[in-house]
Amino acid sequence: MASGIKDKVAIIGMGCSRFGERWDAGSEQLMLEAFSEAVQDAGIERSRIGAAWLGSALDSANVGNSAIPLSTALRLQGIPVTRVENMCATGTEALRGAAYAVAAGAVDVALAIGVEKLKDTGFGGLPVPTKGTLNDLWIPYCSAPAGFAQLASGYAARFGFSRDELKQAMAHVSWKSHKNGSANPKAHLRRSVEMDAILRAPIIAEPLGVFDCCGVSDGAACAIVTTPEIAREMGKRDLVTIKALQLSASSGRESGTSQWDGSCVPNTQMAASAAYREAGIRDPRRELTQLEVHDCFSITELVTMEDLGLSDPGRGVADVLDGRYDADGAIPCQTDGGLKCCGHPVGASGLRMVYEHYLQFLGRAGDRQLPHPRLGLSHNLGGVPYNGVAAVSIVGLL
Amino acid sequence: MSSQSTGIGIRSCGIFVPRLRIARAAIAEAHAWALPGLKGLGKGERAFCNWDEDAITMGVQAARDCLAAPLGLHSDISDVVLASTTAPFADLQNASIVARALRLNDSVTSQDATGSTRAGLRALASALESAVGQQKLVIASDCRRAKPGSAQEMTHGAAAAAMLVGRGSEEELAVRYCGRHSIDVPFIDHFRESGEKYDYYWEERWIRDEGVHRLATPTIKASLEKSGISADRVAWLGLSGAPAGSDKLVAKALGIGAERILPDLQGSVGDTGAAHSLLLLASALECGKSGDFVVIAAFGLGCEALVFQIGGSSAQRRKALSTAVARREESTSYLKMLSFGGELQLDWGPRSEVSIKAALTQQYRSSQQLLGFVGGRCTACGQVQFPVLPTCIACASTAQQTPYPLADEPARIATVSADWLQYYPAPPLYVGLVQFDAGARVLMEIVNVPAGGIQVGAPVEFAFRLKAHDEIRHYSRYFWKAVPAPAVL
Numbered sequence: 001m002a003s004g005i006k007d008k009v010a011i012i013g014m015g016c017s018r019f020g021e022r023w024d025a026g027s028e029q030l031m032l033e034a035f036s037e038a039v040q041d042a043g044i045e046r047s048r049i050g051a052a053w054l055g056s057a058l059d060s061a062n063v064g065n066s067a068i069p070l071s072t073a074l075r076l077q078g079i080p081v082t083r084v085e086n087m088c089a090t091g092t093e094a095l096r097g098a099a100y101a102v103a104a105g106a107v108d109v110a111l112a113i114g115v116e117k118l119k120d121t122g123f124g125g126l127p128v129p130t131k132g133t134l135n136d137l138w139i140p141y142c143s144a145p146a147g148f149a150q151l152a153s154g155y156a157a158r159f160g161f162s163r164d165e166l167k168q169a170m171a172h173v174s175w176k177s178h179k180n181g182s183a184n185p186k187a188h189l190r191r192s193v194e195m196d197a198i199l200r201a202p203i204i205a206e207p208l209g210v211f212d213c214c215g216v217s218d219g220a221a222c223a224i225v226t227t228p229e230i231a232r233e234m235g236k237r238d239l240v241t242i243k244a245l246q247l248s249a250s251s252g253r254e255s256g257t258s259q260w261d262g263s264c265v266p267n268t269q270m271a272a273s274a275a276y277r278e279a280g281i282r283d284p285r286r287e288l289t290q291l292e293v294h295d296c297f298s299i300t301e302l303v304t305m306e307d308l309g310l311s312d313p314g315r316g317v318a319d320v321l322d323g324r325y326d327a328d329g330a331i332p333c334q335t336d337g338g339l340k341c342c343g344h345p346v347g348a349s350g351l352r353m354v355y356e357h358y359l360q361f362l363g364r365a366g367d368r369q370l371p372h373p374r375l376g377l378s379h380n381l382g383g384v385p386y387n388g389v390a391a392v393s394i395v396g397l398l
Numbered sequence: 399m400s401s402q403s404t405g406i407g408i409r410s411c412g413i414f415v416p417r418l419r420i421a422r423a424a425i426a427e428a429h430a431w432a433l434p435g436l437k438g439l440g441k442g443e444r445a446f447c448n449w450d451e452d453a454i455t456m457g458v459q460a461a462r463d464c465l466a467a468p469l470g471l472h473s474d475i476s477d478v479v480l481a482s483t484t485a486p487f488a489d490l491q492n493a494s495i496v497a498r499a500l501r502l503n504d505s506v507t508s509q510d511a512t513g514s515t516r517a518g519l520r521a522l523a524s525a526l527e528s529a530v531g532q533q534k535l536v537i538a539s540d541c542r543r544a545k546p547g548s549a550q551e552m553t554h555g556a557a558a559a560a561m562l563v564g565r566g567s568e569e570e571l572a573v574r575y576c577g578r579h580s581i582d583v584p585f586i587d588h589f590r591e592s593g594e595k596y597d598y599y600w601e602e603r604w605i606r607d608e609g610v611h612r613l614a615t616p617t618i619k620a621s622l623e624k625s626g627i628s629a630d631r632v633a634w635l636g637l638s639g640a641p642a643g644s645d646k647l648v649a650k651a652l653g654i655g656a657e658r659i660l661p662d663l664q665g666s667v668g669d670t671g672a673a674h675s676l677l678l679l680a681s682a683l684e685c686g687k688s689g690d691f692v693v694i695a696a697f698g699l700g701c702e703a704l705v706f707q708i709g710g711s712s713a714q715r716r717k718a719l720s721t722a723v724a725r726r727e728e729s730t731s732y733l734k735m736l737s738f739g740g741e742l743q744l745d746w747g748p749r750s751e752v753s754i755k756a757a758l759t760q761q762y763r764s765s766q767q768l769l770g771f772v773g774g775r776c777t778a779c780g781q782v783q784f785p786v787l788p789t790c791i792a793c794a795s796t797a798q799q800t801p802y803p804l805a806d807e808p809a810r811i812a813t814v815s816a817d818w819l820q821y822y823p824a825p826p827l828y829v830g831l832v833q834f835d836a837g838a839r840v841l842m843e844i845v846n847v848p849a850g851g852i853q854v855g856a857p858v859e860f861a862f863r864l865k866a867h868d869e870i871r872h873y874s875r876y877f878w879k880a881v882p883a884p885a886v887l
Contacts, residue, residue, distance in 0.1 A: 123748040125819060133760035134785060137768055138865070138877045140843045141752075142817045142829040149815030150830060157813075157854040206816040206826070206851070255831060256783055256791045256839050262813040262831070262854075386813075386831060386841070 004278035007398060008103040009242045010231040011223050013042025016355045019219035019342045020188040027056075027063045027117040028073040030220035034348075035074055035113060038222040044234070049224070050107030052076055054083045055094030055114035057346035057382075058127055062117035070113060087382025088294060089247060089391035090114060091221065091350025096245045096391075098225050108230055114352075115220035116345030124216055126346075145205035145213050147384030148297040152207050154262015155303055159314040163207050169317040170298035171198040174211045174340055176326050177295060181337020183367040188217040188343035212298040217343025221351035223358075228398060240361050243279035243375070243394040246271045254386040265300075265381060267390035268307035275377070275392040276309075284309055288394075289374045290360060291325070291333040292353035294381040295340050301325075301333070304379060308392075327368065335360065335368045350391060353378035357395050406529050407571035407709065411680050412464025412560040413722040414456045415667055416541075417846055418738075419443045420729050422552050428732040429547050439552040442665030443728070447541040447556045449738040449823035450845070450864035453482040454492050455876065456558035457539035458499040458862040462805075463718060464535070464560035465500065475502055475562075476532035481511040481521040481672045484540050486874050488592065495876065496537060498769040499862050501803060511672075515540070515639045516698035518559070518672035523704055525563040526575040533564035540671030545596040546741055553642070555668020557722070559676030571709040572683055573692065577625030581617050581700040585609050602641045610637075610644040614701045615651045618693055621703035629653050633690035633708075636660035636678030638669075639697040648695075660685065666723050675702075680719040683708065727846070737823070749821040753868060756875050766801065771860065771878040773838050774799030782838040802836070804860070805878060809834040811856045814844065832858060832880050843879045857883040 015037025017030045025033070039046055054070035056063035063069045067081035084093040091114030098110035121127055126144055130136050156166050175195050181187040193211060201209035231239055248270040254260035272284075281287050293308070295301035302320055305311040310331060311319040319325070325333035336342060336356040339349060357376030359365045375396040382389040426440035447456070457480050478500070480493035493508035511521040518538030525534040539558030544550035568574070587609055588599040599605075614637060622629060629652045636659075637645040645659045660681050663674070670677060675696040682692040686708045695703040729735065736742035764785065766772045773784035778795035782802050789796055814830030828844035828851075844852060845863065852858075858880040865877040 121748070125749070128749070128752045128820075130754055133757040134764055136754050137756060137761060137764065137875065138785065139841055140827065140829045141754075141820060142815075142827060143819035145819055146815045146817030146827065146829055149817075150813035153815060153830070153854050154813045203816075204819050206818075208815075252787075252791050255841055257781065258812075258833055258837060258839060 005099060005103045005245060006243050006279055007228065007241045009099040009225050010228045010236070010239045010398070011225055011242065011354070011358060011395065012231050012234065012236055013038040013044070013224035014222065014355045014358045015041060016186055016221040016352055017219050018186045019217045019345060019352070021119050022218035023119065025218065027069060027115050030117065030218060031070065031073045031113055031115050034220040034222035038224050042224045044109065044224070048109045049076070049079065049111045050109055051079055051098070051101050052081045052111040052113065053094040053097035054081065055085070055090040055112070055347040055350070056083065056116060057085050057087055057090040058116065058118070058129065059085070062120055063115055063347070086389050088296065088344070088346055089350060089380040089382040089389045090347040091352065092245070092380050092391040092393055093350070095223055095351060095354065095393065096247070098223065099242050099245060102225050102227055109224060109226045111222065111224055112351060113220060113222040114347040114350060116347045117218050118216050118345060119218050126216065143205060145208045145297060148300055149205040149208050150262060151265070151303055151385045152299040155299065158261050158263035161317060165317065167199060167207055169302055169320045170212050171195050172320050173295065173298040173301045174198050177334045177338045177340035180327050180335050180368060181341025184336045184341065187337040187341045188215045189337070189341040208297055208299065214296050214339035215341065215343030217345050219343065219345035219348045219352065221348040221355050223351055223354060238362060239398040240358055240395055241398045243396050244275035245393050246275040246278060247389060247391045248274070249389045250383070250387045252387065260386060264303055264313070265307050265385045265390060267388060268304055268379065268381060268392070271390045271392040272308045275394050279394045281394070285331070287375055288331055288377050289372060290335060290357060290370055290376045291331055292336070292338065292356050292376065292378040293333060294379050295334060295338040296344060296381065300381060300385070301338070308377065308379065332370055335365065335370060350378065350380045350393070354393060354395055361397050404565050404567050405571060405574045406526055406563070406565055407574040407706070408561045409533065409564050409566055409570060409572060410464050410562040411572060411683065411718050412460045412462065412466070413557065413677065413680050413718040414459035414463060415557045415722040415725070416445045416447045416451050416456065417725055417727045418446050418448055418729050419726045420446060420732065420735050424730055424732050425552055433547050436549070436552060439549060444552070444555045444668035445557060446735050447738060448845070452541050452864060452874065453480070453485045453539040453558070454495050455862050455864060456541065456556065457482070457496050457537040457560070460539065460558035460560040461496065461500055461535060461537050463722070464562055474532055475506055475535050477525065477534040478502060478506055478508045479511050479521045479525065479534070479536050481517040481536070481538040482540050483512055483515055483517065483671050484542060485510060485512065495769060498765060499876070501770040501772065514698040515671040515674065516696040516702050519638070519675040519694065519696035519702045519704060522561060522563070522676065523578050523580070523702060526704070529563050529565060531565070533562055536561045536563055538673040538676045540673050542669070542671050543595055543739060546736060548596070550597060550599065553664065553669050555670045557667050557670040557673045557677055559673050559680055561676060568710045573679070573706040573708050576627065576691070576705040576707055577621060578702070578704045579617055579621035579624055580702040581613060583613065583700045585613060585699060606641045606644050606647065610640045610697055611647055611651065614640065614644070614695055614697050615648050617701035618648065618652060618695050618703040621705050622693060625705040627691050627705055631691050632658060632693050634658055634660050634682040634686055634692040636675065636682060636692070636694045637697065638674035638678055638695070644697070677719060679706070684717055684720055746821050753870050754866065755868065755871065756873060761875070768877055770803060771805040773802045773804050775802040782834065782836045784838050784840050804834060804838060807834050807836050809858050809880070811844070811852055811854050811858060812839065814852055814854060816851060828852065844881070845879045846881045848882070852882055859883045
């Protein structure tokens with residue numbers, strides 16, 4: 001029986017570039033910005049890095065495929081470098097690769113870095129990737145918001161919410177994240193937005209309006225990992241360790257059979273329950289102190305609260321409106337502004353979420369510092385709710 | 399004609415008219431600043447194709463309408479002909495795509511017929527003359543382009559008709575074939591070179607007085623003589639391919655009363671080219687009664703005239719044409735018609751720059767699935783699924799799946815959104831998961847959605863449409879889309 005990786009890997013350094021419309025920087029500069037902060041934080045010579053993982057999701061649009069963009073940007077010579085891609089879970093995949101290498105004893109120190117340079121495409125929103133030669137011949141090419149809007153229609157239908165009731169709760173999700181993001185100097189969007197403005201915003205994909213959608217940004221985030229033993233030898237204290245890294249990918253049942261009612265994301269549910277098991281969490285509602293979830297769209301965050309078992313099915317709307325996930329609520333969510341305000345440089349987002357937990361644990365979160373951070377969950381959702389991948393990571397103080 | 403126990407004729411007929419209609423007055427109004435004379439043609443409305451409809455898709459829909467009649471005679475169709483002057487492919491048999499979309503056997507002979515708006519009636523005549531033991535499906539379909547500001551922009555239309563030709567008893571035949579006559583002369587009233595977009599027409603008075611009057615009249619007369627029918631026994635006369643009013647001229651010359659002229663469909667559909675004579679025949683089925691004699695003529699480089707007698711069967715006499723004409727949605731936007739027809743290139747932004755090259759290898763491997771909308775049923779657990787992959791979606795069995803056609807299966811909307819962000823030639827793009835009663839679920843485009851949208855749980859049916867047009871390689875590819883039920887076939 002596999003024992004999982006709980007507390008086998010410590011994060012000794014993290015970095016995150018400023019997210020946003022980085023007209024000034026290419027992907028190389030973004031990676032260097034995140035890496036420089038991380039390597040300085042870790043206080044190690046870069047020569048100690050034994051292997052590196054690069055996460056970038058949309059190679060046709062920005063970074064380029066293979067390991068070369070990373071090994072060239074940081075001039076890493078003679079070590080194994082691997083590029084990983086798993087849609088919006090790409091950043092978490094990079095961390096998973098690095099963590100597994102350390103946990104396996106393959107290397108002492110590993111680097112995980114995620115980057116995306118979306119603002120070189122010439123328009124807002126994500127480029128349209130192809131889906132394979134067969135799927136390209138029949139699947140409708142819809143936008144990401146239209147894919148996630150399916151969740152809104154399925155959720156409203158199952159629980160009997162009117163469009164206005166759902167819109168109100170979705171607006172609260174975005175309102176809260178904008179408020180949080182205004183206190184994050186690295187966020188892309190740093191201003192609060194009135195509820196009324198959110199509700200009146202133009203529709204992008206029914207029922208999602210502009211403020212229900214996350215920003216599209218450039219950015220990079222980075223983690224340097226090792227074993228707790230080596231970290232202590234380096235003189236590190238207050239160790240932040242990985243408690244769980246889990247992932248679930250669709251086999252096609254949600255989009256190809258009647259087994260999905262559109263009101264939830266089964267991948268999130270499966271990844272979460274595996275992660276709780278790996279981390280030894282029995283009651284996530286009491287044990288988790290903070291959340292960074294994949295709020296690509298407001299409806300996604302709302303439904304994710306139920307999929308993570310933090311709100312009862314159908315109760316997400318009420319819990320959100322009650323402020324349960326606000327910065328001063330029972331389980332603060334998106335204290336850094338989330339994808340909503342940081343924006344979503346796809347390959348970087350999973351690592352950016354872990355970065356926020358890391359800052360909170362070490363008391364470095366500035367104006368948005370939580371009083372008692374101990375155990376943080378981050379969550380990515382790649383693809384679409386009915387056909388995608390979900391990653392759940394749990395990190396905490398050792 | 400003496401009554402026979404069996405004869406050759408048309409067993410079933412199906413019609414498709416694109417849902418979109420525009421008032422001719424709206425077209426005339428748009429041009430009034432430069433071409434005020436067009437107002438004289440500004441009566442009634444015309445049909446026009448959506449961006450994802452063409453001669454192939456309309457032909458498929460008309461054929462489905464034809465074969466949906468309670469005959470169950472799909473299996474012994476030996477030939478499929480698609481007659482059109484606007485078929486999308488020059489070297490790729492358009493009828494072959496139609497046959498595959500109809501899930502006909504690989505042994506069915508498919509053939510395109512073209513060269514003249516007369517091609518539809520010509521193809522019908524050929525099928526009737528050669529129908530011995532098997533059934534032949536004749537489809538005529540045209541989506542006629544016209545230069546903005548031209549008279550043809552006002553008068554042209556779009557539609558498709560399908561006729562199942564075969565032998566049958568009087569009860570089995572919608573119409574019995576009586577005879578024909580044709581002449582071929584180089585009377586060039588209009589032309590269009592290969593690869594050109596628009597027809598060029600000669601003066602209407604010359605066409606009517608020198609052409610129709612002198613060529614169509616004797617041809618029709620000869621067809622009646624060969625069929626042993628005197629003109630006074632003709633209950634219905636239809637003439638296509640000729641200027642407005644020509645039918646009255648011909649009827650008068652033949653001694654056929656004006657009240658026996660079939661409506662020319664100008665007020666509702668427009669001139670539908672190769673399809674038009676078949677539309678007129680469908681119209682006769684609705685106007686007429688059992689025993690009526692009908693003569694249908696198509697003018698073009700001479701004339702083709704066919705004589706029929708309406709059969710005794712009422713099953714085949716359903717209101718195919720009026721049902722198709724009644725399924726309409728009025729568009730008040732002339733610019734929309736131009737955009738859908740490719741006459742106006744809007745700036746759709748960078749999202750429209752994506753070009754997906756269809757892998758012909760993959761398209762061939764999956765042709766039954768893609769063109770016929772055929773899913774699979776797992777032989778181990780019974781789950782119906784689309785697409786068919788080597789491993790069952792429900793039980794992971796790798797056993798062979800049996801083909802399971804989905805195009806006529808009942809289904810409902812499971813989830814839906816209206817996408818205003820994605821590039822789509824007719825925004826918004828309605829997209830959602832469609833749940834089949836049989837168990838399969840497919841993410842699909844939903845078209846013909848009314849202004850108020852479509853809700854979860856709404857029943858849908860399916861239409862064969864253009865999936866995408868590759869602007870770089872000039873290639874149209876097709877798939878099925880959901881349409882709100884009742885069907886808008």
